[in-house]
Amino acid sequence: MRKSWLMPVFICLTLVAGLILLAFYGEVDPANHRFLTNDWEYSWGDRDPQHPEAGEWLPKQGSGRPEGYNGQNYLWLRVPLPPASVKTPTVFTEFVHQSLQVYVDGTAVYQYGPMPVPPGEKLRLWLPYHIIPLPDDAPGKMLYFRISSSSPSIGIFGGVEYGPMWGMYKYKNMIEFLKFCVFSLLTAAGLWSLIVYLYDRKKTVYLAFAANALCGAGILFCTTYSSFLFYPNPDFWNNWIIVTSLSWKIVWLQFLMYIVTDVWRRTVRRLVWLTVAFSCLQMAAAVMNPLWIQSVMVVNMVYSIGCYLAVLYFCRSQLRFNREAQLYAGGISVWMAASTVDAFNIVGVIHAHLLIGWLGQLAETSSLAAILALRYVSTRSRLQRYAQELEELAATLETKVTERTEKLSIQKACLEQLFANSPDAIVTLDPEYRVTKVNPAFTALFGYTAREAEGRSIGRLLCVPGDTPAEEHILDCPDRASGVPLDIVRRHKDGNSVAIALTAFPFVTESGETGVCAVYRDISRWALTKRNLMDSERKYRLLAENLDAVVWLIDFDQRPIYISPSLERLTGYTLTEYLRQPLLKEKNRRLQAAVDEVWDAYRQGKKRDTPVVLEEEKRTRDGCLIWIESTVNIAYDENGEALGILGVSRDITARKRTEKLLSLAYERKRLNHFFNDLLDGVLPFEQDIYNRARQLRVNLPQSFAVCFCQVEDSRHSAGSEGQDMLLDEVADRLNRQDGLAAWNFSGGIGVICRLPLPYGGRQSEQAEAALCLKLLLEEFPGVRFSIGVADYSTSLADFNNRFRHAVTAARIGRRRREDSCIQYYEECGIDEIFDNFAGTREAEAFVRRVLGPLYDYDRDNGTELVETLSHILSRGTLREIADMMHIHPKTIAARKQRIEQILNISLDSFEERMTLGAALQIDKCRLDSGGVLTPAES
Numbered sequence: 059m060r061k062s063w064l065m066p067v068f069i070c071l072t073l074v075a076g077l078i079l080l081a082f083y084g085e086v087d088p089a090n091h092r093f094l095t096n097d098w099e100y101s102w103g104d105r106d107p108q109h110p111e112a113g114e115w116l117p118k119q120g121s122g123r124p125e126g127y128n129g130q131n132y133l134w135l136r137v138p139l140p141p142a143s144v145k146t147p148t149v150f151t152e153f154v155h156q157s158l159q160v161y162v163d164g165t166a167v168y169q170y171g172p173m174p175v176p177p178g179e180k181l182r183l184w185l186p187y188h189i190i191p192l193p194d195d196a197p198g199k200m201l202y203f204r205i206s207s208s209s210p211s212i213g214i215f216g217g218v219e220y221g222p223m224w225g226m227y228k229y230k231n232m233i234e235f236l237k238f239c240v241f242s243l244l245t246a247a248g249l250w251s252l253i254v255y256l257y258d259r260k261k262t263v264y265l266a267f268a269a270n271a272l273c274g275a276g277i278l279f280c281t282t283y284s285s286f287l288f289y290p291n292p293d294f295w296n297n298w299i300i301v302t303s304l305s306w307k308i309v310w311l312q313f314l315m316y317i318v319t320d321v322w323r324r325t326v327r328r329l330v331w332l333t334v335a336f337s338c339l340q341m342a343a344a345v346m347n348p349l350w351i352q353s354v355m356v357v358n359m360v361y362s363i364g365c366y367l368a369v370l371y372f373c374r375s376q377l378r379f380n381r382e383a384q385l386y387a388g389g390i391s392v393w394m395a396a397s398t399v400d401a402f403n404i405v406g407v408i409h410a411h412l413l414i415g416w417l418g419q420l421a422e423t424s425s426l427a428a429i430l431a432l433r434y435v436s437t438r439s440r441l442q443r444y445a446q447e448l449e450e451l452a453a454t455l456e457t458k459v460t461e462r463t464e465k466l467s468i469q470k471a472c473l474e475q476l477f478a479n480s481p482d483a484i485v486t487l488d489p490e491y492r493v494t495k496v497n498p499a500f501t502a503l504f505g506y507t508a509r510e511a512e513g514r515s516i517g518r519l520l521c522v523p524g525d526t527p528a529e530e531h532i533l534d535c536p537d538r539a540s541g542v543p544l545d546i547v548r549r550h551k552d553g554n555s556v557a558i559a560l561t562a563f564p565f566v567t568e569s570g571e572t573g574v575c576a577v578y579r580d581i582s583r584w585a586l587t588k589r590n591l592m593d594s595e596r597k598y599r600l601l602a603e604n605l606d607a608v609v610w611l612i613d614f615d616q617r618p619i620y621i622s623p624s625l626e627r628l629t630g631y632t633l634t635e636y637l638r639q640p641l642l643k644e645k646n647r648r649l650q651a652a653v654d655e656v657w658d659a660y661r662q663g664k665k666r667d668t669p670v671v672l673e674e675e676k677r678t679r680d681g682c683l684i685w686i687e688s689t690v691n692i693a694y695d696e697n698g699e700a701l702g703i704l705g706v707s708r709d710i711t712a713r714k715r716t717e718k719l720l721s722l723a724y725e726r727k728r729l730n731h732f733f734n735d736l737l738d739g740v741l742p743f744e745q746d747i748y749n750r751a752r753q754l755r756v757n758l759p760q761s762f763a764v765c766f767c768q769v770e771d772s773r774h775s776a777g778s779e780g781q782d783m784l785l786d787e788v789a790d791r792l793n794r795q796d797g798l799a800a801w802n803f804s805g806g807i808g809v810i811c812r813l814p815l816p817y818g819g820r821q822s823e824q825a826e827a828a829l830c831l832k833l834l835l836e837e838f839p840g841v842r843f844s845i846g847v848a849d850y851s852t853s854l855a856d857f858n859n860r861f862r863h864a865v866t867a868a869r870i871g872r873r874r875r876e877d878s879c880i881q882y883y884e885e886c887g888i889d890e891i892f893d894n895f896a897g898t899r900e901a902e903a904f905v906r907r908v909l910g911p912l913y914d915y916d917r918d919n920g921t922e923l924v925e926t927l928s929h930i931l932s933r934g935t936l937r938e939i940a941d942m943m944h945i946h947p948k949t950i951a952a953r954k955q956r957i958e959q960i961l962n963i964s965l966d967s968f969e970e971r972m973t974l975g976a977a978l979q980i981d982k983c984r985l986d987s988g989g990v991l992t993p994a995e996s
Contacts (some may be wrong), residue, residue, distance in 0.1 A: 068246065072239045089144070090225025094137050094218040100124040104132040104174075108164045110202045111136075123213040131174060133205045133212050139220060141198035146223040149190040149201065153216030158188065159204040162196050174206045191223070237282050240420050244275035247427060263433075266313040267426050273306035274419040281416055300344050300354065304337035307362060310390070313426055314369060317386050322372045329368065336361065359401050366394045382429045389425025393418035483578040486565075491516050494573065503558075503580060505551030516576070521549035548578070557585040607708040611693055611701070614657060616649060619702055628686070628709055630679030648672060652690040653703050660692050660700055673710070685714040722790055726802070728754055729793070733801040733808060737858050744854045757799050757812065763823040763847060764857065765809040766864035767800075767830065770842040784841070791837050792830065806868065808861060809845075820882065823847050827880045844868045847882045908977035911960050923960070924978075926953045930965060931975045 099115040102124075106112070115136065118124050124133070139147070149160070157171030168190040192201075205212060219226065248271030255264040280299040311330045318326055340354045369390060376383035396418030477484055483500035485493055493511045501507050504520065511519060547555050559579045566572050609622040618637065626632055652670045669691035676686050686707050693704035732754055741747045751758040769788060774780035785802050792800035797812040811826035827845050834843050846868025848860035863883040870881065912923050929939045936954075940947040954965060963970045 072243050091221040091229040094220050098137050101134040102130045122215050135203040136200050138200050139197050143197050144222045147192040147196045148223045148226050150219040151188045154214050155211045156207040160190050161202040175208045234282055241275050241278045244271045244423055248272035263316045269309035271423050273302050274423050276302035278416045308333050317382055318372045385425040385428050389422040392421035485576050487574040489572055557582045607706050610705050613702045656692050684711040730801045747854055759812040761813040761815050763811040764860040764864050766846045766868045768806040768844040768868040831879055845880045849883050905977050905981045915960055923957055
């Protein structure tokens with residue numbers, strides 16, 4: 059500490075050496091070192107080492123265990139070596155689980171561990187590095203890895219590097235030298251801090267830093283492959299890194315106790331002891347079962363993240379101004395990021411060629427060292443400042459003592475005058491609380507003269523209850539704050555009660571005698587006024603808290619003065635949560651306009667009897683939008699002065715919703731009347747139609763498509779109230795879309811879609827119909843829609859026919875094509891004729907005359923002759939019909955003869971077949987035409 063330059067020089071020399079090494083080596087030539095990452099293949103199960111190329115090999119992507127494990131304990135991997143000739147070719151690999159053999163041309167060149175691995179063999183998570191020398195003729199040949207493991211963790215989980223021995227040495231030792239420099243720096247810093255602690259045992263923060271640095275150096279040493287060359291025992295280094303990493307977390311949290319405030323120090327201490335217990339439990343689990351080591355390391359990483367978040371929470375109030383907390387949080391943040399990257403690399407989530415956790419250890423230890431340096435510099439500057447202040451104090455102390463002596467004499471005379479002329483009653487008491495001196499105001503307040511009061515106990519003199527000592531007995535209650543007024547009641551000489559405010563002060567005279575000085579002030583009128591105000595405030599507060607509306611008072615800059623508790627019932631926010639909202643930091647323009655209006659009237663001397671009404675839409679705590687009506691006016695005090703802006707707010711959401719529904723219903727009704735008049739021919743001239751549309755604000759373009767949307771919902775039956783409400787919602791949704799006009803019609807919705815000019819053919823109509831269908835499916839999931847598109851026409855005179863065609867297309871399209879939601883009238887074919895005819899009485903009579911005997915026969919005998927007739931008319935040979943109905947062809951032939959006998963016809967006649975087919979199709983249209991437009995109705 060005396061030679062403060064020693065440590066900075068050592069750090070600078072270490073960093074300069076590392077930079078020189080980086081500059082000397084630079085980028086490694088790919089011919090001297092490369093990573094084998096491509097053209098890997100794998101095979102599960104054991105095979106002949108002499109001929110490993112035989113059999114099936116599958117391509118492999120990335121590191122780790124390949125697919126298709128299925129409990130195998132043998133895995134073969136192979137990769138071709140680069141053909142370029144190298145001197146002393148060498149392969150370096152890491153994280154191999156578990157035993158390993160390497161072959162080149164059927165010749166074993168390396169083996170690690172027993173093959174196969176015995177059951178129960180320890181799984182070495184921190185597996186050794188493998189430096190594998192290869193034959194000189196290995197370049198260009200296939201390299202085979204034979205791996206055996208007693209656990210599902212089998213394969214190469216690290217990188218595989220290839221190159222000449224000198225290239226490998228050059229590439230590896232560049233990083234190893236940097237790690238060794240950082241290891242030396244951490245070790246030196248830890249030993250130096252330990253020596254400081256042994257020199258001065260009170261500086262326990264140096265002990266925490268020393269343990270932190272030494273544990274970090276131990277963890278760093280484990281990441282070097284020199285450690286394995288130094289002592290080739292993987293189990294030893296596995297246990298070493300577990301012990302050091304778990305112990306490091308304890309001292310890391312121990313250092314936090316010197317950073318956090320007193321509020322969190324006890325919590326941090328408990329966290330440290332919890333970490334000690336948890337780390338011991340993890341060490342015991344790793345020793346008992348080495349297979350648990352991976353789980354222990356994963357749990358340790360999760361626990362470290364939790365500790366990291368806890369540290370940020372403890373230091374959250376200091377991160378803005380406390381440099382020590384900033385350094386500590388920054389160091390552990392770098393460490394957490396580097397450790398997380400290493401953890402993801404080890405478990406195979408990401409793949410990196412280097413482990414960077416040692417950089418995190420360096421950053422974390424450097425931040426703690428910077429904290430110690432800051433404290434040392436702060437202590438030295440504070441000692442220098444104290445020394446300077448002591449010199450200045452000593453220089454001025456003698457002058458101040460002289461001046462103080464002169465002022466004391468003047469002050470004494472002033473205090474005597476103040477005591478005698480004070481309007482408040484003052485009495486001095488001895489340590490036994492007997493009166494020693496009173497002023498004239500005491501005699502005027504209580505009626506006792508100085509002769510009557512001196513020497514008597516203050517409690518007996520003023521009738522103070524003996525079991526409840528007041529401020530006069532302040533010497534008996536040293537923990538009570540002196541100089542605080544106390545409202546009490548005392549007795550006058552004539553026995554009347556006097557409400558007073560009492561303030562008592564202990565004092566010490568120049569001769570060392572102690573006593574009490576008590577000051578009494580008559581507050582009888584004030585106490586009565588206060589009681590009345592409290593009663594009035596309690597009544598008004600009770601009224602404000604039980605109102606459904608919110609009463610609020612703000613100043614003229616919109617800063618809140620008072621808000622009633624009913625705010626929580628209205629908006630869901632508490633008062634504190636409401637005031638923290640970001641929108642309240644900006645002025646409300648509509649509220650400002652209301653405030654300006656009432657304020658201008660106040661400045662002009664006009665007192666408004668009618669408040670300003672303000673309606674706003676607000677969002678509650680649960681995210682709902684509500685309408686709030688506020689009445690705004692000036693609030694006055696008893697003197698007629700303006701206190702602020704008084705407002706009363708209440709919820710009018712129900713009223714607004716009702717108004718909106720009424721408006722939509724009215725507009726819908728006007729729209730329905732217009733289109734019904736258009737269909738009924740009430741408006742025969744096109745000019746009258748367009749004039750009426752403009753009056754109703756209906757978008758009636760010159761080029762448009764007429765559609766009918768048939769709505770089917772399994773939850774509502776046709777004609778029910780639920781179905782009518784659904785139709786209203788569908789019509790409202792379509793009317794909100796630009797370019798569409800919709801109105802309610804029996805069983806569905808009529809739609810007019812604007813088309814671009816010039817007319818683009820069916821593609822433009824299909825695009826508009828698809829847009830309508832997409833809107834409806836998104837808005838009403840679970841509802842079935844069928845849209846019929848009428849044939850195109852430029853004249854409004856054909857509107858009735860076009861709409862009827864759209865209705866027909868919607869009904870026929872759903873029946874003919876179940877998978878299609880859009881149908882064109884032009885595609886209905888002959889069904890458009892049958893559909894128009896199906897709703898008449900003649901159609902019913904025709905079906906009965908042609909097919910009636912056959913229906914009666916099926917009903918009386920339980921046969922399927924009508925269905926068989928339908929298949930005979932729609933298909934070719936009897937065998938095809940038999941295959942369709944899953945019966946014998948002879949049965950079909952018998953049924954055909956029976957049909958001919960019942961109907962007295964021949965199915966071989968074209969005319970008879972056409973008549974029967976038309977009757978079947980008309981009957982099907984007749985059954986599906988209920989509740990829709992028919993020719994008879996039109």
